[in-house]
Amino acid sequence: MLRHIATSLCLRCQCVTALPLNLRPCATLNSVENQQTVQALCDLSVDIQKVRKLKGWVLHQSSAYTKEVAELLKDMGASGSVIARILAAHPEAVLCRPEQMQAQRELWMSVCANQKELVAIIEKFPASFFTPFIHHDNQRNNITYFQSLNLNKRIISKLMASAPQSFSRPVEQNQVMVCTLQQAYQELGGDEVNMKVWLLKLLSQNPFVLLKPPKVLRQNLLFLKDKGFSTAELLLLLSKLRGFVIELNPHSMCRTLAYSQDTMGCSEGELRDIILNCPALLYYPETLLAERFRGLLSTGISMTQIKETPTVLDLTTQIVNYRIQQLQAYGYDIRTGSLEVLNGTKKDFEMSYRKLQLRRERPLFNPVAPLKGDD
Structure with missing residues (x-):
């Protein structure tokens, strides 16, 4: 079944490359700064030194629409301070033509x-709003496509804001x-009723999944299948890791799995159970895992405890140490108790x-309960 995933859609697989978002129009580049642009930005209280340091080339453009951008943002309800922050962070915005900004x-x-x-989206992701107008048709087509998947507007706007490259490219690539994600989910036993919810969560948590080559997903699933994970277990991993399964590759997973098995001294079957409880072990690098194992063992926690509650490896050493200190203050011995509390x-x-606080502070008897009389 998974071999079918490896071969299906192969003729349509396309490697994704991020499209540049820099807005350098075909205007003349002056050898000196455009004083009108500089003055207009200063009038808006924009940090001009920050602009010079990070995007100085903008100030040398012969044409700019600083006042028009500010008016557009103001008309949408942006305050003066918000406008200043947007233009300081993304001064290229002043190079967009008014009709393009309105579109x-x-x-x-x-x-x-x-x-x-x-306005809140523009303040946080200005480059996503002030994109080259050549991508406008692709953006509109991609919005229509994601609406056809019954994704709500909030999810679509989040995708456009956090992963603008996925909306700037042709809709066919998305x-x-x-299609590859849906097919993998169904062929691993997932049902259509839950697929929409799964896809929505996947795109929400990792919108950049759309920019990955489809073949990466198939390669990773085949690798995990060869490691002994059943179809049902692969579906569980795909659901837990969601889009992050596409951030992996067989080489890094192989090294991490080998290190984890050797360190914990477990069998391949035990390791699979541990991975199912803590899928993040698949993508943590060896150096990070070594640090966390050392941190846990140095507190008196045993390797047996770690294997029983592997999710503690999701926590940084600093967090683990802080929580253990807090628990010890109330008499909880982490060496003999469950690690679930961490x-x-x-x-x-x-x-x-x-x-734990309430348990320690609770009196041994109820002082308001009536005392039993002599029989």
Whole structure:
């Protein structure tokens, strides 16, 4: 079945290359700064020294639309300080023609709830909004395609903002990658009912998955299959790792798995169980794993405990040490207790820590309970 994944769609596989987003128009480049641009930016309280240091070439362009950009942003509700931050971070924006900026505004409003939301996106991802106009048709076609997948506007706008290259390229390239992901999910036993939710979470957590060659996914799944993972286990890994499975490669996984097995002294079957509990072990480099193993063992934690709760390897040594100190303050001996109490987010740990506090502070008897009388 997985061999079929390796051969299907092969004629349509396309290696993805990121498209440049620099906006260098075909205007004349002056040997001296355009004083009108400099003055207009200063009037907007833009950090001109930052612009000179990072994007000085913008100030040498003979044509710029600084006031027009500011008016557009102001009309969308951006404050003066927000406009100044946007232009300091992405001064290339002043090189966009007004009609092009208006077209971008209309395009983005088709996936944004309101102009306030769009301004927040521009402030955080200005390069995603002020893209070369030559990509406008591709952006519009990709929006239409992702809407056809029933992805909501919030997800689409997040994709456009965080991975603009995926919207700047021809829609056919995204179709190939999405098709490959869906096919892999179904051929591993996933059902169509859950596929939409899975795809939505995948694209939300790792939007750059669209920019990876489809063959990478197939190679990684075949490698893991050869390591003994069943079809059901591969589906579980694909769901847990989501898009991050495409960040891997067989060579790095082979080295990491060999190191983990040797360090923990476990069999291949035990290692597979550990990986299923802690999939991140597949992509942690050996140096990082060595540091975390040393950190855990130095606290008195045994290798047996680590194998029983491998997810502690997701935590940095600093976090582990801090949490152990907090637990010890309330009499919890990590060397004999479960490591589960260490796991989870900061909020998860605080809840576990609070339970220990309450347990220690709870009186041995209820002082308001009525005392039993003599029989």
